[in-house]
Amino acid sequence: DVQLVESGGGLVQPGGSRKLSCAASGFTFSSFGMHWVRQAPEKGLEWVAYISSGSSTIYYADTVKGRFTISRDNPKNTLFLQMTSLRSEDTAMYYCARDSGVGLDYWGQGTTLTVSS
Amino acid sequence: QIVLTQSPAIMSASPGEKVTLTCSASSSVSSSYLYWYQQKPGSSPKLWIYSTSNLASGVPARFSGSGSGTSYSLTISSMEAEDAASYFCHQWSSYPFTFGSGTKLEIK
Numbered sequence: 094d095v096q097l098v099e100s101g102g103g104l105v106q107p108g109g110s111r112k113l114s115c116a117a118s119g120f121t122f123s124s125f126g127m128h129w130v131r132q133a134p135e136k137g138l139e140w141v142a143y144i145s146s147g148s149s150t151i152y153y154a155d156t157v158k159g160r161f162t163i164s165r166d167n168p169k170n171t172l173f174l175q176m177t178s179l180r181s182e183d184t185a186m187y188y189c190a191r192d193s194g195v196g197l198d199y200w201g202q203g204t205t206l207t208v209s210s
Numbered sequence: 211q212i213v214l215t216q217s218p219a220i221m222s223a224s225p226g227e228k229v230t231l232t233c234s235a236s237s238s239v240s241s242s243y244l245y246w247y248q249q250k251p252g253s254s255p256k257l258w259i260y261s262t263s264n265l266a267s268g269v270p271a272r273f274s275g276s277g278s279g280t281s282y283s284l285t286i287s288s289m290e291a292e293d294a295a296s297y298f299c300h301q302w303s304s305y306p307f308t309f310g311s312g313t314k315l316e317i318k
Contacts, residue, residue, distance in 0.1 A: 130309075137312040138249075140309060195260040197245075197300075200255055203254060
Protein backbone atom coordinates (compact mmCIF):
# COMPACT_ATOMS: atom_id res chain seq x y z
CA ASP A 94 0.00 0.00 0.00
CA VAL A 95 1.11 3.54 -0.72
CA GLN A 96 2.06 5.39 2.45
CA LEU A 97 3.26 8.93 3.03
CA VAL A 98 4.25 9.81 6.58
CA GLU A 99 5.15 13.39 7.43
CA SER A 100 7.22 14.38 10.46
CA GLY A 101 9.13 17.33 11.83
CA GLY A 102 6.34 19.67 12.82
CA GLY A 103 6.15 21.38 16.16
CA LEU A 104 6.38 24.77 17.84
CA VAL A 105 8.85 27.25 16.36
CA GLN A 106 9.49 30.89 17.22
CA PRO A 107 8.96 33.58 14.58
CA GLY A 108 12.09 33.93 12.48
CA GLY A 109 13.10 30.35 13.22
CA SER A 110 13.70 27.39 10.95
CA ARG A 111 12.31 23.87 10.66
CA LYS A 112 12.75 20.93 8.33
CA LEU A 113 9.83 18.69 7.51
CA SER A 114 10.21 15.16 6.18
CA CYS A 115 7.88 12.86 4.30
CA ALA A 116 8.74 9.17 4.26
CA ALA A 117 7.30 7.33 1.27
CA SER A 118 6.67 3.61 0.89
CA GLY A 119 4.64 1.21 -1.21
CA PHE A 120 5.57 2.72 -4.59
CA THR A 121 8.60 3.64 -6.69
CA PHE A 122 9.29 7.03 -5.11
CA SER A 123 11.84 8.04 -7.71
CA SER A 124 9.21 7.85 -10.47
CA PHE A 125 6.83 10.47 -9.09
CA GLY A 126 6.82 14.21 -8.62
CA MET A 127 5.84 15.33 -5.13
CA HIS A 128 4.09 18.32 -3.60
CA TRP A 129 3.77 20.03 -0.25
CA VAL A 130 0.34 21.49 0.51
CA ARG A 131 -0.61 23.27 3.72
CA GLN A 132 -3.82 24.10 5.53
CA ALA A 133 -4.04 26.80 8.18
CA PRO A 134 -6.44 26.09 11.06
CA GLU A 135 -10.06 26.17 9.85
CA LYS A 136 -8.90 27.38 6.44
CA GLY A 137 -8.64 26.00 2.92
CA LEU A 138 -5.80 24.27 1.13
CA GLU A 139 -2.75 26.20 -0.06
CA TRP A 140 -0.27 24.68 -2.51
CA VAL A 141 3.30 25.27 -1.27
CA ALA A 142 5.87 23.58 -3.48
CA TYR A 143 6.50 20.95 -6.16
CA ILE A 144 9.54 18.87 -7.07
CA SER A 145 9.81 16.60 -10.09
CA SER A 146 10.88 12.98 -9.82
CA GLY A 147 14.51 13.72 -10.55
CA SER A 148 14.58 17.14 -8.85
CA SER A 149 15.16 18.93 -12.15
CA THR A 150 11.97 21.00 -11.86
CA ILE A 151 10.99 22.88 -8.71
CA TYR A 152 8.20 25.38 -8.15
CA TYR A 153 7.19 27.43 -5.12
CA ALA A 154 4.18 29.48 -4.12
CA ASP A 155 4.97 33.19 -3.99
CA THR A 156 4.20 33.21 -0.25
CA VAL A 157 7.16 30.90 0.51
CA LYS A 158 9.60 31.61 -2.32
CA GLY A 159 13.02 32.50 -0.98
CA ARG A 160 12.21 31.10 2.47
CA PHE A 161 11.32 27.44 1.82
CA THR A 162 13.34 24.81 -0.04
CA ILE A 163 11.88 21.55 -1.31
CA SER A 164 14.22 18.62 -1.89
CA ARG A 165 14.19 14.85 -2.05
CA ASP A 166 16.44 11.86 -1.41
CA ASN A 167 15.32 9.18 -3.84
CA PRO A 168 17.51 6.35 -2.48
CA LYS A 169 16.00 7.02 0.96
CA ASN A 170 12.44 7.53 -0.37
CA THR A 171 12.12 10.80 1.48
CA LEU A 172 10.81 14.26 0.61
CA PHE A 173 11.87 17.35 2.55
CA LEU A 174 10.74 20.91 3.13
CA GLN A 175 13.33 23.20 4.69
CA MET A 176 11.62 26.27 6.10
CA THR A 177 13.40 29.43 7.25
CA SER A 178 12.36 32.92 8.37
CA LEU A 179 9.13 31.45 9.67
CA ARG A 180 6.15 33.71 10.25
CA SER A 181 2.92 33.30 12.18
CA GLU A 182 1.08 32.93 8.88
CA ASP A 183 3.08 29.76 8.18
CA THR A 184 1.20 28.04 11.01
CA ALA A 185 -0.60 25.14 9.37
CA MET A 186 -0.94 21.44 8.85
CA TYR A 187 1.61 20.47 6.21
CA TYR A 188 0.78 17.59 3.87
CA CYS A 189 2.99 15.86 1.35
CA ALA A 190 1.20 14.46 -1.67
CA ARG A 191 2.11 12.30 -4.64
CA ASP A 192 1.70 13.70 -8.13
CA SER A 193 0.13 10.99 -10.24
CA GLY A 194 0.18 13.11 -13.37
CA VAL A 195 -3.61 13.38 -13.09
CA GLY A 196 -3.98 14.81 -9.62
CA LEU A 197 -2.55 14.42 -6.15
CA ASP A 198 -3.63 10.85 -5.64
CA TYR A 199 -2.10 10.04 -2.25
CA TRP A 200 -1.70 12.34 0.73
CA GLY A 201 0.00 11.88 4.07
CA GLN A 202 -1.76 12.44 7.36
CA GLY A 203 0.00 15.77 7.82
CA THR A 204 2.33 17.32 10.38
CA THR A 205 1.41 20.43 12.34
CA LEU A 206 3.68 23.46 12.43
CA THR A 207 2.95 26.26 14.89
CA VAL A 208 4.92 29.50 14.63
CA SER A 209 4.52 31.44 17.84
CA SER A 210 6.55 33.12 20.56
CA GLN B 211 -1.83 33.67 -10.69
CA ILE B 212 -5.16 32.03 -11.42
CA VAL B 213 -7.66 32.63 -8.64
CA LEU B 214 -10.31 29.96 -8.17
CA THR B 215 -13.55 31.16 -6.59
CA GLN B 216 -15.89 28.51 -5.24
CA SER B 217 -19.57 28.99 -4.53
CA PRO B 218 -21.37 28.67 -2.35
CA ALA B 219 -18.96 28.74 0.57
CA ILE B 220 -21.36 26.72 2.69
CA MET B 221 -24.52 24.87 1.76
CA SER B 222 -26.78 22.22 3.16
CA ALA B 223 -28.74 19.65 1.21
CA SER B 224 -31.38 17.09 2.05
CA PRO B 225 -30.89 13.39 1.32
CA GLY B 226 -31.84 12.72 -2.29
CA GLU B 227 -31.41 16.35 -3.36
CA LYS B 228 -29.35 17.26 -6.42
CA VAL B 229 -26.32 19.39 -5.51
CA THR B 230 -24.10 21.54 -7.73
CA LEU B 231 -20.90 23.19 -6.56
CA THR B 232 -19.17 25.71 -8.79
CA CYS B 233 -15.57 26.78 -9.32
CA SER B 234 -14.89 29.95 -11.28
CA ALA B 235 -11.39 30.76 -12.54
CA SER B 236 -9.95 34.25 -13.01
CA SER B 237 -8.31 33.07 -16.25
CA SER B 238 -8.90 30.13 -18.53
CA VAL B 239 -7.88 26.75 -17.15
CA SER B 240 -7.17 23.74 -19.32
CA SER B 241 -9.84 21.18 -18.51
CA SER B 242 -7.12 18.53 -18.36
CA TYR B 243 -5.72 20.22 -15.28
CA LEU B 244 -8.78 20.93 -13.18
CA TYR B 245 -9.30 18.70 -10.16
CA TRP B 246 -11.62 18.32 -7.20
CA TYR B 247 -10.72 17.05 -3.73
CA GLN B 248 -12.98 15.93 -0.89
CA GLN B 249 -11.95 16.50 2.71
CA LYS B 250 -13.76 15.42 5.86
CA PRO B 251 -12.96 16.89 9.30
CA GLY B 252 -9.77 15.48 10.79
CA SER B 253 -8.79 13.73 7.57
CA SER B 254 -6.46 14.41 4.68
CA PRO B 255 -7.91 15.51 1.33
CA LYS B 256 -8.77 12.84 -1.20
CA LEU B 257 -8.57 13.15 -4.97
CA TRP B 258 -12.21 13.05 -6.06
CA ILE B 259 -12.41 14.14 -9.70
CA TYR B 260 -9.50 14.57 -12.14
CA SER B 261 -9.26 16.29 -15.50
CA THR B 262 -12.65 17.97 -14.97
CA SER B 263 -14.89 14.94 -15.33
CA ASN B 264 -13.11 11.70 -14.43
CA LEU B 265 -14.02 10.09 -11.12
CA ALA B 266 -11.12 8.93 -8.96
CA SER B 267 -11.04 5.34 -7.80
CA GLY B 268 -13.84 4.50 -5.42
CA VAL B 269 -15.88 7.66 -6.01
CA PRO B 270 -19.61 6.89 -6.30
CA ALA B 271 -21.21 7.29 -9.71
CA ARG B 272 -23.68 9.87 -8.32
CA PHE B 273 -20.79 12.36 -8.58
CA SER B 274 -19.95 14.05 -11.85
CA GLY B 275 -17.81 16.92 -13.01
CA SER B 276 -18.04 19.25 -15.97
CA GLY B 277 -16.87 22.56 -17.31
CA SER B 278 -14.38 24.34 -19.49
CA GLY B 279 -12.46 27.58 -19.69
CA THR B 280 -13.25 29.57 -16.57
CA SER B 281 -16.30 27.72 -15.30
CA TYR B 282 -16.34 24.29 -13.68
CA SER B 283 -18.77 22.37 -11.52
CA LEU B 284 -19.14 19.27 -9.39
CA THR B 285 -22.58 17.71 -9.22
CA ILE B 286 -24.08 15.13 -6.90
CA SER B 287 -27.18 13.63 -8.49
CA SER B 288 -28.70 12.51 -5.20
CA MET B 289 -27.21 13.70 -1.92
CA GLU B 290 -26.28 11.09 0.66
CA ALA B 291 -25.17 11.59 4.26
CA GLU B 292 -21.65 10.36 3.50
CA ASP B 293 -21.20 13.17 0.95
CA ALA B 294 -21.13 15.80 3.70
CA ALA B 295 -17.61 17.22 3.45
CA SER B 296 -15.60 20.12 2.10
CA TYR B 297 -14.81 20.15 -1.60
CA PHE B 298 -11.88 22.04 -3.12
CA CYS B 299 -11.16 22.68 -6.78
CA HIS B 300 -7.52 22.82 -7.88
CA GLN B 301 -5.74 23.87 -11.06
CA TRP B 302 -2.41 22.82 -12.51
CA SER B 303 -2.97 24.64 -15.78
CA SER B 304 -0.48 27.33 -14.93
CA TYR B 305 2.07 28.02 -12.25
CA PRO B 306 1.58 28.79 -9.43
CA PHE B 307 -0.82 25.96 -8.84
CA THR B 308 -3.84 27.12 -6.86
CA PHE B 309 -6.76 25.78 -4.86
CA GLY B 310 -10.21 27.25 -4.50
CA SER B 311 -11.34 28.37 -1.07
CA GLY B 312 -13.66 25.40 -0.77
CA THR B 313 -17.34 24.61 -0.36
CA LYS B 314 -18.53 23.05 2.89
CA LEU B 315 -21.44 20.76 2.12
CA GLU B 316 -23.66 19.75 5.01
CA ILE B 317 -26.55 17.30 5.25
CA LYS B 318 -29.94 18.61 6.36
